Amino acid sequence: MAIRLIVDAMGGDHAPGEIVLGAAKALEMIPSLTLLFTGDRESILRILEQCGAPMDRIRIEHTASVVEMEDDPLLLLKSKKDSSMARGFALLRDGEGDAFLSAGSTGAMLIGASSRVYKNRLPGVKRCALGAILPFSNPTLLLDAGANPEVSAEELAQFAQMGNVYMKAVFGIERPRIGLVNNGGEATKGTPVYVEAHQLLREAGDLNFVGNVEGRDLPLGACDVAVCDGFTGNVILKLSEGFGKFLSKSLEKTFRSGPLSGLSYVLIKKDLMKFKADMSYEKYGGAPLLGTIRPVIKAHGSSRAEAIRNAVLYAAKYASSEASRSLYHSFSQQARTENGGESEV
């Protein structure tokens, strides 16, 4: 199956160089992949020439501006309508690609995915959410990992449904275990929003809801989908990242001290590197912005070529999976029966 991927060449700390390079590398690995870059044509062409990319599988849409990390995300709908990211979302809406990848501002991507202007949001979905795969005992989809700092109980329940479909279709888990992140196991725990969400999830007959999950249960594999608001999710995601770094440092220190440890450090150094790599949440390439008609993938802002290549491979896999279609069917059905209310953006 041919996959047409739209790539925002200008988003991210190392754009456009590392973005274009990384995406071009992925072309070597997936013969059925074609790329549609948005961004500064000349810069993109220069990089592609340098790396000898197959130009017959690449298109470029020239855009004049870039959404910067510090920009107000709403600029995507105003003065930055001609940015590489905005054009990407417009092309996705118009069916010019099967998925869209950007390493740009999460907030702006959320607008592009959710706004009525770009019509990329699934009918029935109230808010799009950022899903991140945490490399715990089992891959755990954290949802929302940072897009919506404040959410309602209904929105949390929708995140659970989106995560359910996603883990089924992309990770092949038959009945994903859905957990609600909370500060205790009992149904009465948490803020009023979480108490209500627990109730809604318990009543949702089609979900394998395993109840509240506490922070300590997450790394030990308590669930396949961990549902929470974007504030909490961001803290969990970044704390996991920080832990990886902190522990690598601590371990090195521990292993370097003591009489025998110098030797053991030499012996286990390779293992330690492998361990570090396992704990890197970038292993899974990118984070899906769930709730859109076609897949939208957010790559980490600091991504270098290799991370972008992984993100493209992942995007291709996601786009060719059942996930998009399943999500579409699941939510458009709901929208018809519930006359699904939508948030205003």
Place this chain on the structure above:
Amino acid sequence: MAIRLIVDAMGGDHAPGEIVLGAAKALEMIPSLTLLFTGDRESILRILEQCGAPMDRIRIEHTASVVEMEDDPLLLLKSKKDSSMARGFALLRDGEGDAFLSAGSTGAMLIGASSRVYKNRLPGVKRCALGAILPFSNPTLLLDAGANPEVSAEELAQFAQMGNVYMKAVFGIERPRIGLVNNGGEATKGTPVYVEAHQLLREAGDLNFVGNVEGRDLPLGACDVAVCDGFTGNVILKLSEGFGKFLSKSLEKTFRSGPLSGLSYVLIKKDLMKFKADMSYEKYGGAPLLGTIRPVIKAHGSSRAEAIRNAVLYAAKYASSEASRSLYHSFSQQARTENGGESEV
């Protein structure tokens, strides 16, 4: 300086056996310490006799009931007024001890510390908060670590002040770096409550406010006091705990596999154990419930004798430090100038 510690003998998963045993062990280490147990007199006496504790430094206040983990915390003010925990708070209020330690329900302890009935809350303090020391690059006081799932901006700002005084007095840090946990570095990040709290902290001239801290910065030692609501704090605390367990497991697996690794595992096993111990947040004994007139310390519900002994040592250190007096002066001054509003409990 003589320290009189009140100990709830009946709170916790392994009460009264491990509680009484652990507290008695601490007596051997601090000659100036005396204990006042609340709980079932006969059970307590039996354990004390078995371990040959010095009875001239121990008093027992008999109580008939126990606050259970699953009890509504408000029972402390109603049908469980005669529980070991309630009596402990009453004795503390009446000046019968210099500090109070319990491994019982956090929710009930919060009521005991905050309620007007027990008069243990400092004048001017709106809500008491649970402080937990995280064993990161530097000991980091997480506040609130789980007592108040929902808080106002003013309450967050008060937590910062309490944490500031505490880290100065107990950890000897001259100008503790105060960080506000958030989902981004910019002042506009987070929920409206966090945006307002950022503003309040920035305007508080007496604090060394280092701005928002993200999850990834926490383990790397970005601040000495990490301020957040109790929902987020609980997730951070328990995720840290879960990580420790998960990583120990992963490391063992990594080191046991591969050709050289069997050997290196044997060599580094001792280091690994030390590392595990370092990452245990129980190393610091107990979690202070800040905002009270005299120190109140929450020990982990699953504490065994050794953890209780550590908690008692910690409680004694805390009670003999400047912290209580400093907090008292800091807040009673505020209460006078601001006519400090208090929350209703």
